[in-house]
Amino acid sequence: MRYALRRLAFFVGTLWACVTLNFVLPRLMPGNPALALLAKFHGRIGGQALKALEIAFGVHTHESYLHQYIDYLRNTAEGNLGTSLSQLPTPVSQIISNALPWTLGLVGVTTVLAFVLGTGIGIIGAWRRGSWLDNVLPPVFVITSAIPFFWIGMLLIVAFSLHAPHLPSNGTFDSTIIPAFNWPFIVNLLQHALLPSAAILITSIGLWILTMRNNMVTVLSEDYIKMARAKGLPGRRIMFDYAARNAILPNLSGLAMSLGFVLGGSVLVEYVFNYPGLGFWLVQAVEGEDYPLMQALFLLITLAVLVAVLLADILTALLDPRTRTAR
Amino acid sequence: MSSALADDTGRAAVTGEPILQVTDITVEYATKQGNVRAVDHVSFDLGRGEFVGIVGESGCGKSTLLFAIAQLLAPPAGLAGGNVVFKGVSMVGLTDSQLASVRWKDMSVVMQSAMNALNPVTSIGAQFKDAMRAHGVRSKTEIADRSAHMLRMVGIDPTHLRSYPHQLSGGMRQRAMIAMALLFTPDLVIMDEPTSALDVVAQRSLMVQIKELQAQLGFSVIFVTHDMSLVRHFSDRLMVMYAGQVAELGVTSQVFGSPLHPYTRGLMDAFPSIKGERVPLTGIPGHPPDLARIPDGCLFAPRCPKVMTECETTRPPLYLVDGTQVRCLLYADGSTR
Amino acid sequence: MASTELSAGLGPTITPSAGQPHAQSGAPPSRAREAATKTGQAFLRLFRTLRSNRKASAGFILLAFVCVLAAVPGLIAHDPPRAEIYGRSLGPSASHLFGTTVYGQDIFAQFIWGARETLIIAVVSGLLSTALSVVMGVAAAYLGGVWDGGLNLVTDTLLVIPSFPLLLIIAAYLPNSGVVVLIAILVITGYSYGARQLRAQALSLRGRDYLEAARVRGERSVYIIAVEIIPTMTPLIVATFLGTAVYNVLFAAGLQFIGFGNPASVSWGTMLYWAQNNEALSIGQYLWALMPGLGIAILGASFALLNYAFDEIGNPALRPVRRHRVKRPR
Numbered sequence: 003m004r005y006a007l008r009r010l011a012f013f014v015g016t017l018w019a020c021v022t023l024n025f026v027l028p029r030l031m032p033g034n035p036a037l038a039l040l041a042k043f044h045g046r047i048g049g050q051a052l053k054a055l056e057i058a059f060g061v062h063t064h065e066s067y068l069h070q071y072i073d074y075l076r077n078t079a080e081g082n083l084g085t086s087l088s089q090l091p092t093p094v095s096q097i098i099s100n101a102l103p104w105t106l107g108l109v110g111v112t113t114v115l116a117f118v119l120g121t122g123i124g125i126i127g128a129w130r131r132g133s134w135l136d137n138v139l140p141p142v143f144v145i146t147s148a149i150p151f152f153w154i155g156m157l158l159i160v161a162f163s164l165h166a167p168h169l170p171s172n173g174t175f176d177s178t179i180i181p182a183f184n185w186p187f188i189v190n191l192l193q194h195a196l197l198p199s200a201a202i203l204i205t206s207i208g209l210w211i212l213t214m215r216n217n218m219v220t221v222l223s224e225d226y227i228k229m230a231r232a233k234g235l236p237g238r239r240i241m242f243d244y245a246a247r248n249a250i251l252p253n254l255s256g257l258a259m260s261l262g263f264v265l266g267g268s269v270l271v272e273y274v275f276n277y278p279g280l281g282f283w284l285v286q287a288v289e290g291e292d293y294p295l296m297q298a299l300f301l302l303i304t305l306a307v308l309v310a311v312l313l314a315d316i317l318t319a320l321l322d323p324r325t326r327t328a329r
Numbered sequence: 330m331s332s333a334l335a336d337d338t339g340r341a342a343v344t345g346e347p348i349l350q351v352t353d354i355t356v357e358y359a360t361k362q363g364n365v366r367a368v369d370h371v372s373f374d375l376g377r378g379e380f381v382g383i384v385g386e387s388g389c390g391k392s393t394l395l396f397a398i399a400q401l402l403a404p405p406a407g408l409a410g411g412n413v414v415f416k417g418v419s420m421v422g423l424t425d426s427q428l429a430s431v432r433w434k435d436m437s438v439v440m441q442s443a444m445n446a447l448n449p450v451t452s453i454g455a456q457f458k459d460a461m462r463a464h465g466v467r468s469k470t471e472i473a474d475r476s477a478h479m480l481r482m483v484g485i486d487p488t489h490l491r492s493y494p495h496q497l498s499g500g501m502r503q504r505a506m507i508a509m510a511l512l513f514t515p516d517l518v519i520m521d522e523p524t525s526a527l528d529v530v531a532q533r534s535l536m537v538q539i540k541e542l543q544a545q546l547g548f549s550v551i552f553v554t555h556d557m558s559l560v561r562h563f564s565d566r567l568m569v570m571y572a573g574q575v576a577e578l579g580v581t582s583q584v585f586g587s588p589l590h591p592y593t594r595g596l597m598d599a600f601p602s603i604k605g606e607r608v609p610l611t612g613i614p615g616h617p618p619d620l621a622r623i624p625d626g627c628l629f630a631p632r633c634p635k636v637m638t639e640c641e642t643t644r645p646p647l648y649l650v651d652g653t654q655v656r657c658l659l660y661a662d663g664s665t666r
Numbered sequence: 667m668a669s670t671e672l673s674a675g676l677g678p679t680i681t682p683s684a685g686q687p688h689a690q691s692g693a694p695p696s697r698a699r700e701a702a703t704k705t706g707q708a709f710l711r712l713f714r715t716l717r718s719n720r721k722a723s724a725g726f727i728l729l730a731f732v733c734v735l736a737a738v739p740g741l742i743a744h745d746p747p748r749a750e751i752y753g754r755s756l757g758p759s760a761s762h763l764f765g766t767t768v769y770g771q772d773i774f775a776q777f778i779w780g781a782r783e784t785l786i787i788a789v790v791s792g793l794l795s796t797a798l799s800v801v802m803g804v805a806a807a808y809l810g811g812v813w814d815g816g817l818n819l820v821t822d823t824l825l826v827i828p829s830f831p832l833l834l835i836i837a838a839y840l841p842n843s844g845v846v847v848l849i850a851i852l853v854i855t856g857y858s859y860g861a862r863q864l865r866a867q868a869l870s871l872r873g874r875d876y877l878e879a880a881r882v883r884g885e886r887s888v889y890i891i892a893v894e895i896i897p898t899m900t901p902l903i904v905a906t907f908l909g910t911a912v913y914n915v916l917f918a919a920g921l922q923f924i925g926f927g928n929p930a931s932v933s934w935g936t937m938l939y940w941a942q943n944n945e946a947l948s949i950g951q952y953l954w955a956l957m958p959g960l961g962i963a964i965l966g967a968s969f970a971l972l973n974y975a976f977d978e979i980g981n982p983a984l985r986p987v988r989r990h991r992v993k994r995p996r
Contacts, residue, residue: 012822019823023832027839131404140974141721145963148912148970150919153938153959160952216977225445228401233460234432237425243459244448251450259826266830270920274942284831285924288838296838303831311826322450323493361718 005325009315013308020304024297025074029067078301084294088286094298097283102302104174105279108195109268112202113261120210125246127211128218129237139215143208151267155201155274162197170194172276198275206264213256217249224248251322258314262307348516348549349375349398354411356390356397356573359404365620367393369573370411375517380543380550382564382581384557384596388617390573391553395521398551399438400428416516434464437510441522443502447494453505454490460512479508483538500531504538511542520552524559532556536563557600561585569593572618572628579653589655591635627658635659704897712901715979725971732965735781743778747771747932755951764953768944776937777957783933787845787918788965791852792911798853799860799906804895806861807868818865825858833917837926848927852914860906867902871895901976908973915966934958 077083083094127139163171175181175190221227222245230240269281276282280299287296319325356368368390375381383391396402398413400420413420415436420428440446448456457476466472477487483504494502503523510518520539524532540563543550554560560567560581567584569577569592577590588594595613615632618624624631626641633640640658648660717723735742745752745762748771756766764773806817836851837843872895880890896903921927922935929936937958941947946954 015819016823016826020827023835027836141724141971144721144970144974145967148916148966149963150916150959150966152920152923153956153963156947156955156959159947160956164947212974225440225442226448228396228403229438229440229446230448231425232399232401232432232438233463234425234429234434235459235463236429239459239463243451247450248448262826262828263830266828266920267916269830269834270923273924284834288834289924291838293838296835300831300835304827307826307828323452324449324495 005319006316009312013312016308017301017305020301021075021078022071024300025071028293083298086287086292086295088290088292088295094295097295098280098298098302101278101280101283104277105268105272105281108198108272108277108279109202109265109281112199113206113264116203116207116264117210117257120207121214121250123207124211124214125218125241125249128215128222128249129241129245131219131222136215140212143211145208146204147206147208147212149205150270151201151205152270152274154204155198155271158197158201159274169197171197174277194277198271198277201271201275202264202268205267206260209260209263210257213253213260214249217253218245221245221249247321251318254314254318254321255311258310259307261310265303265306345377347374347376348416349551350412350414351375351398352412352414354394354397354413355409356393356402356406357409358406360621362621364409366409366623367406367573367620368397371570371573371575372411373568373575373578375549375551377516378543378547378549379566380540380552380564381566381568382560383551383553383568383570384555384560385570385576386555386617388620389570391570392521393573394570395438395519395551395553399436399519401438429463433460433510433515434513435515436517436519437513437515439503439506439510439518439520439523442526443499443506444494444526446506447502449494452491452493453497453509457490457509457512460509464513475512479512480505482511482542483508499527500535503527503531503535507535507539507542511546511548514546515548517549517551520550522554523552524554524556532559539563557596569596572623573620574628574656575647575654576629576657577653577655578647579655583651583653589650589653589660590629590657591633591659592629595634627656701893701897704893705900708897708900709904712904712979719975719978721971721978722975725968725975728964728968728971732781732785732961732968735778736785737782739779739782743772743775745772745775747775747779755949757950758953764957765951767940767951767954768946768949769940773937773951773954773957776932777934777961779932780934780937780958781961783845783931784915784918784935784962784965787849787852787927787933788911788915788969791849791856791914791918792907794849795853795857795910795914796860796903796907798857799864799910800896800899800903802857802861803864803866804868804899807865807872808895817861821858821861821865824855825862829855829913830917830920833921834924837921843926844928845931848918848921852917856910856913856917860910863906864899864902867899868895871898901979905973905976908969908976911969912966912973915962915969919962934961 081095083098086092086094086097123139127136130136159171162169170176170193172194174194175187176194179187179190181187227240227244230244235244265281268279269284271277272279272282273285280303283295284299284303286292287299351374352372353370354368354372355366355370357364357366371390371394373381383394385391393402393406396406397408397411400413400423402408408421411421415431418431420431447453454476457479458472461472461475466475473490476490480487480489485501485504485508489497489501489505494505497505503526507523523539524535527535536559539550542548552560552564564581566579567577567581568575569584569590571592577584577588577593579589584593585597588597592613595611598611599613613632618628618631624641626639626643627633627636627645630636630640637658643658645656645658645661647654647656650660750770752762752766752770752772754766754770755768756762758765762772762774764777766772767776802817802821806814806821832855833851836855837848840847840851880894918927919935919938922929922933923938923942925939927933927935929939935958938955941951941955941958944951946952
């Protein structure tokens with residue numbers, strides 16, 4: 003119980019740190035960048051939006067930092083994330099809610115796939131120690147995991163988009179098709195998602211494979227595996243109940259944090275493929291100096307990682323009795 | 330090697346048909362520098378209800394020998410020769426699934442540290458259960474009853490079936506492991522230093538418990554340890570190993586009473602008696618040979634107080650002296666060859 | 667590795683771990699020299715073990731390749747990388763091995779010259795990040811108490827926050843800033859993982875007996891840390907550097923790809939920026955985009971291979987294994 007509370011406190015604490023970072027950074031930078039920004043947009047936004055912006059960046063206000071901070075916290079908590087400066091007059095929350103499903107679909111599904119496949123391959127690779135699979139896997143995937151996500155994307159574009167089979171490399175679906183819940187549309191969606199998905203899969207799967215395999219190898223040299231063999235237990239049972247269950251444990255929270263890395267890499271994949279998810283908009287916001295949008299996206303992405311970490315912790319507590327009784 | 334000799338001695342010392350016949354077992358480790366021989370042509374027989382102790386210093390190959398017998402070797406270790414016949418069936422070369430029917434039901438294993446030998450994420454009861462289910466016991470009540478019964482036999486309250494390994498004390502964990510090993514009342518229990526992780530008091534009580542269980546259930550024991558005093562009081566026969574070879578093998582009281590091999594004698598001298606007169610503590614100078622580069626001649630020669638010139642060039646075979654096997658050129662004459 | 671000495675009787679003997687100092691005889695040498703010698707010895711040991719590892723050799727070769735490019739670019743590429751004097755968007759030919767950009771620059775020259783800045787960014791940020799990790803990690807472990815808690819909180823929070831988005835945010839507030847700022851933000855966002863690992867190891871070393879002995883001798887904490895703890899941690903420190911270097915290569919490239927750092931400079935990341943901006947792929951100038959990416963991949967892969975070789979050395983169970991064949995007895 004106490005463990006869960008501590009983790010929850012850390013969760014909330016990190017979120018708070020992000021919001022505070024969002025608040026503090028622009029004020030720290032030489033020559034408050036927001037000032038220049040507001041000069042640029044003066045007259046184009048009014049009323050509430052302008053007020054929110056001023057609160058967020060502490061411009062034209064004679065209130066103390068503390069006061070500004072509290073107002074900002076309140077705004078964020080209420081979901082009042084401001085207006086996007088690059089997509090005037092659309093509110094930030096709308097852009098986010100439009101982008102979220104695309105990222106969940108692309109990055110979410112692909113990451114789950116990469117994780118399941120990668121972990122499975124890692125388990126099998128470790129189980130078959132000394133086979134060609136086990137000797138070839140590590141070097142190959144060490145290399146693939148060090149390759150930039152977006153470069154793989156470019157390679158895929160050159161190979162499969164500019165040449166046969168001419169898979170689409172731009173956007174989520176053809177502009178000529180009307181979105182509807184029918185088969186042609188879904189196929190079109192999948193076609194557009196194929197290359198970006200492959201880019202993410204190829205680069206991130208190596209990470210899961212290697213960490214799982216390494217953990218499995220360490221676990222397989224433990225005495226309780228020998229004991230399980232001595233008991234005459236069937237091989238598959240040993241592999242899953244004894245080896246994999248123990249191997250996955252030290253890694254669950256590490257895996258959750260790797261999600262942060264994958265999310266980071268997918269930002270550029272979305273950019274290269276013009277796939278309008280959270281990452282794509284983040285780059286747009288950064289290039290367009292759209293601070294409200296940028297801050298909100300940063301917060302959201304961090305939230306996603308934190309949720310993953312929290313889930314991983316809960317899972318660890320469920321699977322590992324030692325954490326439950328300790329402390 | 331005089332392996333024929335070993336067989337004869339083995340069977341002669343055993344009442345009735347031996348349940349285990351180990352013949353010329355040789356284990357090698359594959360390393361970058363070539364194969365290293367960790368166990369070199371070890372042979373012995375084991376009778377029903379017999380307790381055989383195997384002693385030697387760290388790295389002499391005794392644990393490797395145990396795993397070779399139990400067919401639990403894993404790469405880079407591999408069986409390079411020899412045979413293990415258990416209850417008339419040759420075990421070498423069988424796959425895990427072929428061995429499954431024999432494992433645990435007829436031969437079980439107890440390891441050194443229960444904390445490492447028990448799955449840390451499942452309860453004791455679950456581990457008992459999966460051993461039983463792997464051998465066809467399906468009924469929940471039977472599983473529960475037998476588990477509880479075995480725990481009670483080793484003096485543990487059956488409520489601990491629900492506990493996890495880290496929740497038990499060291500002594501309790503070892504006893505739980507022994508209980509698990511006896512689930513099917515096997516004919517042979519192989520023990521690899523089961524008491525080394527315990528304090529002296531717990532060690533004694535565990536040994537006494539093992540002997541009681543042996544008397545009750547009638548299983549044979551192969552017991553590996555580095556603790557001479559422990560093995561002296563509890564074993565019928567004793568095997569002393571050095572650098573992967575059998576140095577001496579015979580009835581325990583005889584080996585202790587009149588040790589033949591200079592190594593054995595050195596070991597005895599290192600454990601002074603409490604009741605005897607005070608003698609300066611002597612050890613055996615030097616250290617065991619690097620198994621990747623074994624010398625010619627007797628492996629113990631560099632450290633032997635009784636070394637002779639021929640010891641450095643001739644590998645001594647096993648000689649039989651008054652029913653004890655000994656690998657030493659001192660007995661080359663005046664013994665049955 | 668330690669040998670099993672048998673001095674008297676049987677039984678487990680105390681095995682000294684690698685890196686433990688031998689008894690000191692005579693006048694103690696100067697602290698700095700002692701620290702340097704010990705660290706030097708640790709490095710030598712590492713180097714020897716790495717030589718026999720195939721992955722490490724491969725990693726070294728790749729890294730050496732990039733280093734050569736960075737050291738003597740002029741010897742390999744004869745054209746100036748930035749001069750916009752050639753025909754525009756030319757395909758690969760004998761005079762322009764990789765073709766030219768839309769601005770008329772020779773891509774091959776850019777590729778060769780670009781190695782230098784990319785390598786420098788990776789190495790410098792890696793070194794600084796590792797140094798910061800060492801300081802933060804060891805300080806937290808050694809000071810303990812409130813300091814430990816505080817430093818840890820900062821480190822753990824930075825660890826959880828996804829690095830690339832954070833990098834983007836910080837970089838967004840600093841447009842048109844140069845390589846120095848790029849390195850600075852890479853270091854700040856990247857030190858946390860290493861700090862955590864080093865702290866863990868420093869903590870475990872703290873309790874060891876030979877450190878107690880040093881304390882009893884009256885040595886000051888700084889001495890203990892510098893001469894006893896840090897040399898022992900050399901393998902982990904090197905591993906941290908290698909791991910951080912991989913990420914720094916990727917993140918620096920990512921940032922430059924979007925236009926941070928100095929787009930006017932010649933590095934593989936900025937090449938990618940200009941290629942993407944000018945839709946190099948759509949106009950058929952594949953090499954413009956693919957070659958710098960390949961360079962980055964090579965550099966990243968070299969660090970990753972070396973890092974992995976390190977893991978294998980530290981954990982022998984991970985090393986490649988040969989299947990030992992079982993001979994059936996007749």
